Amino acid sequence: MTITRRGFTAFSAAMAASFYAPKVIGQTKPKVVVIGGGAGGATAARYIAKDSKGAIDVTLIEPTRNYYTCFFSNLYLGGFRDFESIGHSYGKLASDYGINVIHDWATGVDRDAKTVSLASGTTVPYDRLVIAPGIDFKYETVPGYSIEAQNRMPHSWKAGSQTQLLKAQVDAMPEGGTFVMVAPPNPFRCPPGPYERVSMIAHVLKQKNPTAKIVILDPKEKFSKQGLFMEGWEKYYPGMIEWLPASMTEGVTRVDPATMEIETPLDTFKADAANVIPGQKAGHIAEAAGLTDDSGFCPIVPATMQSQKDENIHVLGDATIAGDMPKSGFSANSQAKVAAMAVRAGLTDSKLFPARFANTCWSLIETDDGVKVGAKYEATDEKIAKTDGFISQTGEDAALRKQTYEESVGWYDGITKDIFG
Amino acid sequence: MTGRVSIRYFARSAAAGGLAGLFLILSLPSPADASETAVSAERGAKIYKACASCHMVGPNAKNRVGPQLNGIFGRRAADIDGFNYSDDIRRAGATGLHWTAEKLDIYIENPQSLVSGTRMQFRGLKDPQDRADVIAYLRKFSDNPRDIPEAAPTAKHDPEVPPEVLAIQGDPAYGEYLSGECVTCHQETGGDAGIPSITGWPSDVFVTAMHAYRSKAREHPVMRMIAAPLADEEIAALAAFFETKGQ
Numbered sequence: 299m300t301i302t303r304r305g306f307t308a309f310s311a312a313m314a315a316s317f318y319a320p321k322v323i324g325q326t327k328p329k330v331v332v333i334g335g336g337a338g339g340a341t342a343a344r345y346i347a348k349d350s351k352g353a354i355d356v357t358l359i360e361p362t363r364n365y366y367t368c369f370f371s372n373l374y375l376g377g378f379r380d381f382e383s384i385g386h387s388y389g390k391l392a393s394d395y396g397i398n399v400i401h402d403w404a405t406g407v408d409r410d411a412k413t414v415s416l417a418s419g420t421t422v423p424y425d426r427l428v429i430a431p432g433i434d435f436k437y438e439t440v441p442g443y444s445i446e447a448q449n450r451m452p453h454s455w456k457a458g459s460q461t462q463l464l465k466a467q468v469d470a471m472p473e474g475g476t477f478v479m480v481a482p483p484n485p486f487r488c489p490p491g492p493y494e495r496v497s498m499i500a501h502v503l504k505q506k507n508p509t510a511k512i513v514i515l516d517p518k519e520k521f522s523k524q525g526l527f528m529e530g531w532e533k534y535y536p537g538m539i540e541w542l543p544a545s546m547t548e549g550v551t552r553v554d555p556a557t558m559e560i561e562t563p564l565d566t567f568k569a570d571a572a573n574v575i576p577g578q579k580a581g582h583i584a585e586a587a588g589l590t591d592d593s594g595f596c597p598i599v600p601a602t603m604q605s606q607k608d609e610n611i612h613v614l615g616d617a618t619i620a621g622d623m624p625k626s627g628f629s630a631n632s633q634a635k636v637a638a639m640a641v642r643a644g645l646t647d648s649k650l651f652p653a654r655f656a657n658t659c660w661s662l663i664e665t666d667d668g669v670k671v672g673a674k675y676e677a678t679d680e681k682i683a684k685t686d687g688f689i690s691q692t693g694e695d696a697a698l699r700k701q702t703y704e705e706s707v708g709w710y711d712g713i714t715k716d717i718f719g
Numbered sequence: 720m721t722g723r724v725s726i727r728y729f730a731r732s733a734a735a736g737g738l739a740g741l742f743l744i745l746s747l748p749s750p751a752d753a754s755e756t757a758v759s760a761e762r763g764a765k766i767y768k769a770c771a772s773c774h775m776v777g778p779n780a781k782n783r784v785g786p787q788l789n790g791i792f793g794r795r796a797a798d799i800d801g802f803n804y805s806d807d808i809r810r811a812g813a814t815g816l817h818w819t820a821e822k823l824d825i826y827i828e829n830p831q832s833l834v835s836g837t838r839m840q841f842r843g844l845k846d847p848q849d850r851a852d853v854i855a856y857l858r859k860f861s862d863n864p865r866d867i868p869e870a871a872p873t874a875k876h877d878p879e880v881p882p883e884v885l886a887i888q889g890d891p892a893y894g895e896y897l898s899g900e901c902v903t904c905h906q907e908t909g910g911d912a913g914i915p916s917i918t919g920w921p922s923d924v925f926v927t928a929m930h931a932y933r934s935k936a937r938e939h940p941v942m943r944m945i946a947a948p949l950a951d952e953e954i955a956a957l958a959a960f961f962e963t964k965g966q
Contacts, residue, residue, distance in 0.1 A: 708913025
């Protein structure tokens with residue numbers, strides 16, 4: 299007798315549900331603490347608070363007072379959005395959903411006592427914990443790069459002041475100067491992101507500095523939407539952009555923020571502005587809480603987004619090993635809803651339905667020329683697995699590309715309301 | 720002749736008890752065993768040794784008795800230049816056979832069930848767990864949707880539910896749960912910029928639209944993909960929820 303995949307998934311979900319303690323009775327409300335107020339954490343906090351209709355006490359710990367989304371930050375770089383339009387406050391989550399928003403850093407998690415320690419010296423107890431800390435950098439993947447280098451060679455892979463810095467550096471490039479991007483190795487936050495960024499910077503340079511050049515030094519041989527980007531670069535920015543994979547350069551051997559030199563065995567590049575995006579791992583608090591594995595990311599139970607290391611903790615978004623799902627804001631928001639449902643099912647009488655996941659990534663190549671890739675996923679016993687998908691095609695007409703871009707603008711409005719209320 | 724060697728190798732490793740042991744675990748599930756029956760590319764690598772004598776994978780893979788299998792996921796059947804495929808598999812490829820997880824599963828179980836005149840002399844891997852493990856192992860040599868989101872799906876599709884009458888009473892609570900994946904694009908407040916509002920739609924209009932996407936009468940690829948796996952009860956539930964949302 300063999301178990302079908304579907305039978306197994308239902309079985310795993312039932313097992314996951316039974317991990318939880320018996321339903322809470324009595325006067326104190328169950329407490330959920332969420333670490334991280336991005337697309338994953340803020341969505342989880344909002345959905346748990348909203349759908350439990352006040353039955354669960356939700357606390358959100360997020361250091362920034364205003365959240366600048368990484369998604370659409372490239373459009374700000376390109377001059378298509380202003381900076382404040384990608385900023386969102388947490389006021390509504392506090393006022394409309396009763397979430398206790400604490401602007402502080404989580405410095406530690408005591409999984410036995412079930413408490414979170416904050417940088418301010420206070421401690422917050424939890425019955426269930428949701429950790430959505432995003433990413434931190436593996437500086438060793440780019441020799442010569444460190445946290446001290448990020449003001450000369452920004453990563454701008456956490457949006458906010460780093461994005462403003464990079465934009466200023468592009469604007470300050472001398473005529474005919476060179477912009478060098480060191481692209482990240484897999485897996486990383488936002489697979490098409492670096493290439494949308496190049497498109498947006500090319501758009502700016504085309505207007506302000508048309509003889510400037512862009513070089514991409516890529517440890518990878520292939521990237522998401524490659525055919526679409528290359529078609530667009532050839533069409534809109536011919537001769538401006540050079541993409542050099544590791545097979546041509548043999549990899550970046552050293553970056554020097556003092557001299558702005560970037561060395562490879564093929565050649566040494568002198569950058570007038572540089573964007574170095576190192577390899578990534580889960581945000582540090584996930585490692586401090588003992589939730590990561592050798593990859594640096596957190597293994598999870600697909601049906602519920604529970605950590606495989608602690609049934610009382612759910613991990614979301616870029617910090618997770620999410621099977622086929624790419625690291626994106628859309629994915630984090632999607633995973634948050636599965637986790638919220640599982641948390642509520644464990645703490646109240648609500649139902650646990652089979653997990654459903656989706657993702658769509660839109661990228662802007664030039665004005666009114668947008669492309670997208672997306673997919674649906676299901677929880678299998680092994681991982682979150684892709685079941686179906688779609689991608690824009692090369693040679694699409696201008697009307698469709700414009701509609702795709704407008705769709706992305708509508709999506710941004712929708713998802714930020716879904717995250718922040 | 721090479722095929723017979725593969726089967727002998729396969730029978731030998733099964734007799735060694737490893738795979739028989741696997742069978743036992745599969746038929747007697749218990750919480751402690753849950754992790755052992757999960758699909759494993761590591762286990763798949765061992766099972767793949769039965770295939771490796773004909774099919775290379777990894778760096779420096781070349782066509783041998785069988786074509787190399789790097790990048791097999793999403794590839795059209797009989798696609799590699801210079802390999803001497805059977806006429807039958809060329810025809811299958813020309814008429815649209817692509818190697819999805821689903822098709823690979825069918826082919827590895829019994830190649831002739833998919834392509835009658837295939838030159839692949841292999842009796843087949845009968846155990847679905849073994850096939851799943853081998854497919855997971857093969858996946859490592861193709862694009863990963865995590866890094867290239869447009870890469871081929873790795874999961875099999877669930878069979879479609881046959882269509883039923885439109886007048887199903889949808890459960891709005893179930894619809895509210897399902898709506899999670901709608902509201903990232905279709906704003907709950909009814910805002911209409913770039914993506915149409917669906918808040919407050921009469922439920923029969925909603926149901927008609929979703930069925931049109933599901934049957935591919937309507938073009939939009941995102942909506943087709945979203946509607947495709949929805950059962951009639953789920954569409955009815957969503958319709959009931961969004962109808963009440965406007966009130």
